[in-house]
Amino acid sequence: MDSKTKISRIAWLLQNSFALYFGMLLIFAVFTFLCALRGIDFLTPTNISNIVVQSAITAVISIGASVVILSGGIDLSVGSVAAFVGMLMAFFVKSGIPIGFACVIGIMAGIIIGLINGLGISYAKIPALIMTLGMMSIARGGALAVNDGKPIANFPAELGLIANSTIFGIPIFVIYVLVFYAVMVMVMSKSKFGRHVYAIGGNEKAAVLSGVKVKSVSLAAYCIGGMFSAIGGVFLLSRLMYATPNAGSGYEMDAIASTVIGGIALSGGSGKLINTLVGALILSTLKAGLQMLNVPYSVQQMTTGLVIIIAVYFDKASERRAE
């Protein structure tokens, strides 16, 4: 395309998500100021790196959640699947199975769970909320069953390499996030699959009439959801070198919050995947900043909820203008 179209496209892109990026900068500025008041340095490279790494697992799981939401569905099982895969992989590694192999098994388990979700939702017509809610309990029970409720620890040091290595001084988590988002953003915006996902989320009946294979596309979306939940579980295990059945609780709320803050409508069909990353970063910065300021937990909860509402309020500004 010619340069004029390119520029106007970029301008449009930035303009549309302006509130979001502005919001993130605003939060950074606010915390830098508040921390400075207390004699704390907020804008250090270590701190920023910590925040990005803290957001990484949520950001990765949110990719899957966003794809599912874009297709018009919802996935409440993400946290439990992450915990289950973590426990499963931990169990296999302790049993002597090579780490790489255990990792693959774990991710496959996640994809299979996603497949079951998708089959229930697309083929058996079980509402997504119910199916994934049920799966949330099942996966949680599975996580408990792996080692009778007991955590698993004492792994070979190599397990930590998945999450804790650095490449040219950059934490590998940052690289994972960038690579995963780059790939999925390409898939969602450029590929036929991506267009079909948006179509189903926007107007399922119209999509059917246009010849979109709704069932298979929706199924694939849930498999992607399961896959990224599993990847999140693997990362969590490697990061902490400790597997607990209780891991990942609340992840689904964080993933959905990241998605909606990023501007993807809960009903699906619109929004950009890249903004989910910003949503995850905003949430992570918020939590980290409040903890650094030693704010009481009750206030942290209230603030987080308030920020989510405000973020979506600004997202919907254009919709309100249209009325």
Added chain:
Amino acid sequence: MRLKSIGVKIVTLAIIAIMVLSGCAGASNNTTSGSENNDTSSDTASGSENDNTSSDTSSDESSGGDEKELVFAYIMSDAANEYSVQQKEGVEAKAKELGVTVDIQSPTTSEGSEEQVGFIETAIARKVDGIFIFPNSVEGLYTAVQKAQESGIPFLSLTHRFDPDKMEELGLEYVPYVGVNNVLGGNLVGEFMKENFPKGTKTVIITGSEGANTNTERLQGLFEIVGEQGPDCWIDVVAMQTANWDVEQGYKVMQNMLSANPDIELVFAICDTMGIGALRAIEEANKKEQISIISYDGIREALSLVEQGDFLATVGMKPRDEGQIGLQYLYDWVTKGEKPQQDTDTGVTVVTQENLDEYRAALSE
């Protein structure tokens, strides 16, 4: 067609109504150790319950040539809490030894008492011979305790104590308690700190879920010894944040507290799991030399970390003993009519590298 569907609905409602009414009538006929009780329990002893988080520990013959097989209900705090799991293992071992059946239930979350109340009510309806529980929060269980005591079912508490004064106030009998004194544990930590760290040591505290008895009691014990937070306190508490008993939250909280306070010297984690997360954050920040970790619970991994020198100390307890003693006392109460004393303290120890071997030996008895 319409008449049929209405008919079905009426019949279903009628059946439910009858069951509910007869359940209410049945409950008021309960006696403690009468033969009526044992008849119903032997019915349920051989079957397995359909609750998904229960597990039955049954034996083929009862001990001592007794015809009646006793059924007890044991309620855990959280199926994934290693302390609760170890306690359960103690219960299972003792149940085998005594030849009784213990129906074990566990809530899906360690926050909130609703599920535990539900399990108690179910146990009462099933007319079990005794109920014992590791409560998540005693305050939420008063009504359930009342129902159990009114039905004449022996009720005993592990790990968290029903304050006898409060019981008297509510017009209830005292609930025998087997377990540790968390306040005492907190005291020991406070004394350990005073003995090993100079006044004014920069300290952060990582707490569990707000409002949990474990949390409030251990903190109370700590501050009793080191003094209220403020300029006179032995330790300089620069930050106190909750990680809700979770290892990942412990990790993130520690990271953020380190960013805000780079010169921390001491971390007190109110449970080992959070301490493990904190350790990871400290390792990543390369501050292991600078920071000591004291934690609480004495789970297996924590003992390994004390051995390796990664944890300075943890507070060990005896969950298995609690489970065994609790069931034994309940059994004696039911069979011999001897109600246990109010408190049986199973002991807390500050476990460091010095006394680690001794502590481990005592555990495996």
